[in-house]
Amino acid sequence: MRHMKKILTVLLAAVMLICMSVSAVWAEGEEVAQQTTADNMSFDVIFAIDGSGSMKKSDALKLRLTAGRLFTEMTYSNTSRAGFVQFTNIIMDSQGLTDLSTEDSKASFRDRLSGLQDSVKGSWDTDISLGLTQALNLLKEGDSFNGDRNPMIILLSDGNTDLPNGPRTVEESNAELTGTLSEAASLGVPIYSIGLNYDGKLDVDYMQNIANQTGGAFYNITTATDFNKYMTDIFGNVADGDLTGLNPAYIDGRFVTDFVIDNGSVLMANIVILTDKGVSDPQLIDPTGAVVPLDADHGVIVSTDTSDENKVSTYTILKIMYPVQGAWKVSVKGEADDAVQVNLLTTYDISFKLLNSRDPIAGNDINIYGKLVRGDENITDSNLLSGAMAICTIMDNKGNIVGENLPMTYNEEKHVFICKTNLEKSGNYYVTAHLEGKDGSFSKEAAQYQLSIGRAKLTVSGRPDVSMWCNPIKTKASVDISQHVKSESLAELNCSIEDNGNNIVTADYNKDTGMLNITPLRTGTGYLKLIFSDAYGQSAELTVFVTVKSSWIWFIVAFAILAVIVALIAGIMKATKPVLKDSVTVELSLPPMLANLTPSPATLAMPAKKSEVILGKLIQGDTFAQSTLGNPIMQAGLTTLVNKIKLVACKGGTVTVKILPKTPGMIMINNQNVDNAKGISYPMNKGDRIAIQFSTDGNSISTVTLQLGGEGGWDGNPEPYPNPWDNSPSDNPFGNDNFGSPFGGGGVGNFGDPFGGNTGNSGNPFGGAGGSYGSQPGGSNMGGFDGGQPGNNSADDFGTGNMAGNPNDFGNPSQDDFGSANDNAGENNNFDFGGNSSDNGFGGFI
Known part of the structure; x- marks a missing residue:
């Protein structure tokens, strides 16, 4: 059972x-008639x-x-x-x-x-x-x-x-x-x-x-x-109803069940009583406490199961039409041990109706309204509407969904659900909607609603102005027509273009992109007339004004800007570029056959505010230097060299001496060979000296010595001379020896000693080895030898070795009154007028 x-x-x-x-019913051309549950x-x-x-x-x-x-x-x-x-x-x-x-x-x-x-x-x-x-x-x-x-x-x-x-x-x-x-x-x-x-x-x-x-x-x-x-x-x-399981109570031989009709929109309340052993004598009490007669006149119909295969009634149904809102009670007689179930099935005399805003136009915002109604009366019952949710779906006339499950927002003031949407094309659309009560208390499907969207009027607005460039560079322009033309579909518009006759541009309209593309032909002003038309016979005109300018102006402006930039860069570079500031002392040392042309050193002021200068031009630009150095330079064949020597200012007041590439001849700097093909750069600080040896034949060697900064005596040093007789290696006015004797002293004097000295570059006409006039290999009128035998390593009364190279009476490896022994024979003791490795009034050498 x-x-x-x-x-x-x-x-x-x-x-x-x-x-x-409830099933949906289709209608053409108008809103579908709404039906209540009963209908x-x-x-x-x-x-x-x-x-x-x-x-x-x-x-x-x-x-x-x-x-x-x-x-x-x-x-x-x-x-x-x-x-x-x-x-x-x-x-x-x-x-x-x-x-x-x-x-x-x-x-x-x-x-x-x-x-x-x-x-x-x-x-x-x-x-x-x-x-x-x-x-x-x-x-x-x-x-x-x-x-x-x-x-x-x-x-x-x-x-x-x-x-x-x-x-x-x-x-x-x-x-x-x-x-x-x-x-x-x-x-x-x-x-x-x-x-x-x-x-x-x-x-x-x-x-x-x-x-x-x-x-x-x-x-x-x-x-x-x-x-x-x-x-x-x-x-x-x-x-479209609500099923609720009720809990009957067995009281005095009857199953008594309370139930509530919670709103006034119920069409029919079905009390379904299921039983194993059968029930009888149903009674119904309304919210006022009155017993309701169970007949159709009072809106109640009772049905029971009396089939032959069931010996007892297996169900009893009480159908209450339009029950009033409130608490009800139903009861039936039955046996206490029967498993009686009571269920309440309510259906509503309500429907969900769809409407739309007046005269909807394609492309404009459209409101679709949904409202709960009983007949023609709008339902405002908060018990039904509070918490309810609604959605709608829109299809076109071909059955294609153009909007699915669109939310409909509840407006509490107007008691309607609103879906705001936009349909781009005119024509008939069909809308369905679903309303779900709070917690699933009820659900309603709105009958399909036909929504007729009117054609959007073809209109134009604004006046596009286009400025373009032409000659020598052309720039194309585009106009977004959608910003000026309103239509149901721009892609379906036809467009013809008329020129005002100036023929300064060509143009074409792209339906797919909605863009008007313009290409300049020549400079000038004019306009284009665009005539749009649609399939419904509507048309509208849009005028586009065009100005085409020459692009040369931009080249001029760009060139001027570039020139200013270059000038600024040049100025900055010039302002920050090192310049020559110090002087340079130039000294020449010529071969023996030109020794008589050897000039005095010349100190030249380098050109102010210049960053580099050719030595030859520097000499030419100085009157004294030109008169002093010009002829010796020419006679010694140094013209090419001095014109290949460049003095370049560097940061920190230093100067780089550059021997330019491809200078002909043999070149050495401080006795180091220079690669003529590549040239060389030699940095100098203030006070530095550099000796540049030059020869065109490999035998006759001339030397150009440069010293950066200051003027000196014979040695070109700018230092003061507090003690002309001291033993400094550079402060002797007559020779730069190691011991500073004014009239003598041995080797390494740069300019020699007028009365003696060894290895001086200029030598001494009266004696001493290594001088231009009294040293080996060059001879001297008074001493030395021109060649031949080196002679004994001894000196005679007036010098060392004679022409034949044989030692004289006084030339033995010891010192006499008027001479000094040479490097190899001298004794480490001193005599009155000479000595080895010591100072003497008239001579001496290392």
Whole structure:
């Protein structure tokens, strides 16, 4: 008996939901007429009932047939119809759509369902496709698709397609099923599949697929505890009502149940009482405490199950039409140990209606309004509207979705839901909307609404001004037409372009990008006239003014800017570039044959504010230096050299002496050979000296000595001379010897000593080796030798060695009164007039 009540509960709820569901109705050219729940119960239902032998076990009490009878009890509209088909692997029985508008017709249909029997041969074969195809045919035969009815199929089965005995294969049946489901979906026929899955062998995927493909729902019935779970889900997704499980209390032999009608928009409250042992004597008390007579005159209809297969009434239904808001009470007599269940199914006398703002135009903002109504009255009940959510979907006239699940915002002041959108093209659109009450208390589908969008007027605005450049460089320009032309679709506009006759530009319009592209031809001013037209005969003109300028101005400006930049850079470089500041002393040392031309050193001031100078030009520019050095330089063949020597200022007051590349002749600096091809740079600090040896033939060597900064005596040193007789190596006015004797001293004197000295560059006409006039290899009138034998390493009265190179009477390796021994023969002792490695009044050497 509990199985009976469990199945009965599910089937009852499913049938009630289906009976209350609302289908959309299409309309052309205007808003679809809205229907209340009562108006929309003109439904056509076909029950596809599995009659195979397995159902004797799954549904021994034939509760699937009871579902059909419940359906007839739940009908409210006088225009509802029902039919059935019973199948195994063949059609066992069927009845087309039957009018349920009278009690007699309802009783007749109930009797037909009650008389159905399962397969007498015990066939366990099942061909679900066969039953569904026949059910769909019955709907078509009953003209269920004329636009104002709600066709549906309810499939009740405990298994899947199984055809061991034919007459066709499972594959053939499944192929037919695919076509049947596709046709049902296209006709808008949902199939609600109810699976009796008590043995766990139901092909759930198979049954689920049937419901999914047609927009129906699948209910997998396994245990009684599934009831609330599935009912909540069903009402949330399919029904326009609310199912609530109530808790009856057993008091004084009666099951007493309280329930609440929480708003005034309920069309019908169905009190469904399920029982195992049967109940009787139903009573109903309204919110005022008054007992309500149970008759149609007072808006209450009572139905009970009195089928032959059930010895007791398995259900009692109280249908209360338009119940007032408030707390109600219902009670029935029954046995205390009966498992009575009471459920409240409410359906609402409300509908969700769609409207739109007046005269919507393509491209403009459009408001789509949704409001909850009862008849022509707007519902403002906060109990219903508070927390409700609404969405809408928009399709074009080809069925393409242009906006899906668009949110509709609730306006509390006007009690409407608003969707703000924008449609770019004119034409007819179709809007559907869904409203969900708070916590799923109810749901409403708005009937499809036709939204007619008017054509946007073709207009132009603004005056584009375009400035361009031409000759020698051309710059193209583009105008975004969408900023100046308003139309339903720029891509569909035709555009012709007229020139004012100046022919200073060419232009073309790109429909895809909406851009006007302009190319300059020559300088000047003019305008373009653009004439736009659409497919609706509208046209508009847009004038574009054009100025084309010569781009030479930019070249001039750029050149001027570049010149300024170069001048600035040059100025900065010049301001920061090192300049020559110090003087330079130039001294010449000539070969013996030109010794008589040897000039005095000349100190030259280097040119102020210049960073470099050629030595030759520096000499030429100084009158004294030119008169002093000019002729010796020319005679010694040094002209090329001095014109290849460049003095370059460096940071920190230093100077670099550069011997320019490819200077002809042999060049040495401080006795170091120079690569003529590459030249050389030699840095000098203030006070430094550099000796540049030069020869054109490799034999006659001339020397140009440079000293940076200051003037000196014979040695060119700028230092003061506090003590002319001291032993400094550089402060002797007559010779730069190691010991500073004014009239003598040995070697390394740079300029020699007028009366003696060794290895002086200029020598001494009266004696001493290494001088120009008295040294080896050059001879002297008074001493030395011109060549030949080197003579003994001794000196005579007047010098060293004679012409023949033989030692004289006084030339032995010792010192006498008037001479000094040479380097190799001298003694380390001193005499009156000479000595070795010591100072003497008239001579001496190292």
